[in-house]
Amino acid sequence: MLVAAVVSSAAAAQGYQPGFNPAALKGPAAGPANEVLVLGSPHLSNLPPSFDPANLRLLNERLAGWRPQAIAVEDLSGAQCDFLRRHPQRYQDTVKSYCWDPAPAKAATGLDVPAATAEAERLLAAWPAAPSPSQRRRLAAVFLAGGERASALVQWLRLPEAERRAGDGLDAALVERLNKQASQRNESYLIAAHLAARLGHERVYPMDDHTADSESPDKKAAGEAMMKAWDNPATAQHRRSDDALRARLGTPEDILALYRANNAPGQAKLTFDSDFGAALEEPSPQQFGRDYVGYWETRNLRMAANIREVLGARPGIRMLVIVGASHKGYLEAYLHQMHDVHIADTTPLLR
Template identity: 40%
Template sequence: MKYLALVISLIATAWAVPIYAQMPAINLRGVDEALIVEPTQVMVLGTAHLAAFDNVEPRHIDSLLDRLAVYNPQAITIEGVPGETCEMMRAYPSEYAAALDSYCTDVAPFRAESAMNAAEAAARVRALLGDWPSTPAPAERRSLAAAFLAAGEPYSALVQWWQLDQAERRSGDGLGMASVAYLENRATSMNESTQIAARLAARLGLERVFTADDHSSDLVLKPHGLALWARMREIWDTNDPSSKDGYVQAENDIVAGDILAAYRFYNSPETQRQAINNDFRKAMNDSEGAQFGRAYNSWYQVRNLRMVSNVVAAGATVPGGRVLSVVGASHKPYFEAYLDMMHDIELISTDTILN
């Protein structure tokens, strides 16, 4: 009995121990004070998804490209899923079918024309870039474009395509008719990865863009099915309709030729706060039923963490250099918060080029 009483006493004592929130032992915000070499600079450009707009043409964003060229990034990341991630998702079609259809290019025609599988194409890209000449011949650019396509990196293939003289934009060196047709069509597509990131990379003489999106995080949502999105629509419907006014005006600004005004809106601190308050902060407080809003919030955090790791990897290719990350505006506050915890990354305000 004495032994039992002692056990009960110990258990009671253990439950009585207070639990305190743990503060990080080291504050990692900002550039590490111990850094004695130049930090890597990263500017996060929050963007609209331009493909959703009517009447927007490449010429409407020329003034933005001019400003970004002054920043002169040495590496550019985009909201595109890396080819290797698409390969992983292809290995699990039952888990990722929707993401594959939405975010991964069908590379089978390109692989047939270049006679490379995924691993061979990725190795070919690394080998070519590892010994890339200062003045590549057209055949070398076509060969690298073919490898990028087969590796599932179409935007980087487009960067090479645009640096060819018009007469050299033809089949050969691994590019077949399907590859050429795809690149010509992609060149006219109105989305930010093409018309901002890839165009800027080609203009600056870069050899690629780095794909930084992630949809392996979609497994967080998988167990909840369509019921989650029905609940999220209920949450979003509680927003003040006037909160959309700024986005409507920004679209009008783009079409009217004032893209800088639109991008000042997308990247302003007030727009960022409003987006967080109307979406993720509401979702994280969802206490009804299965708490779908919390699952949605977790998914977005996981996605952003993995995306930022890809940005950091891109920055590692230009240590002490300049990186531009072009990403949907709702990702921007997460990107900047997470990047600010890296030892050797200095965040550069978009005010530098937009104002």
């Protein structure tokens, strides 16, 4: 009888649908809601050598035409990296992979990450309509000290070329770093920062989150189990399509086609079938797949929360979110649950 009751309870739990649906209760009744366009992007650093950043021109024109008022990127904030560094027993590998060491900027400015973060907010709160080159160089230096490289690049690109020089907290090494970033194969720089500068923004918003990162105690077995789960027909289909698109990147139209495919209806489901859905059914006794899915959902929920925080502080804006393509479906679904967030369709933009 006890077993039957447990089975019955589990079945009832699986069939239960909550009666409250935040997504159905959109507002406000007066005033503009927030509009969010989630652009699924390949990581530009992974594209083949045939990729010419100049061919982003057509994509960037389309994005500029949408006129976002804020841009969020898949980067860790300097503040989160500062937190991760304080817990090396868990996050040492994460810091190596995702965090830039702002020590050179601290040496140039005298500011550590918390002090630089507070100083950037103070400067932006009193930011003039027509800041001087000196003020822009200073803010770029402060952003670097705070670990916010993409926002530092926005300030750098907003300077006239003759004013892109050392001074006001920027030494020669930081100037060299900013000049390299301007052409680095990274969507946070080549798309987001360049677009933000073009549209007159002062910064971009890092919204990635890696606080759910952890390492399996049996890394080898976990890796083997996941590779087996990912060896499936959906993965093969995804790889064939992606390889065909990456084989022809010679024109701006080819780049647009790549982005059109990454953001196509049905792409999120194909990604699920290839990756997260396969992991969910991974049969190891250690349940490596379910651990991975838990990490993935947690990361995306925290990313969505970071985006929502920005929208809460600036209600009624249009925000462009540039994120790895596999995150797109999750972020759209999670953000759609928010009362005053409306998800924009990328299809007309990329047509």
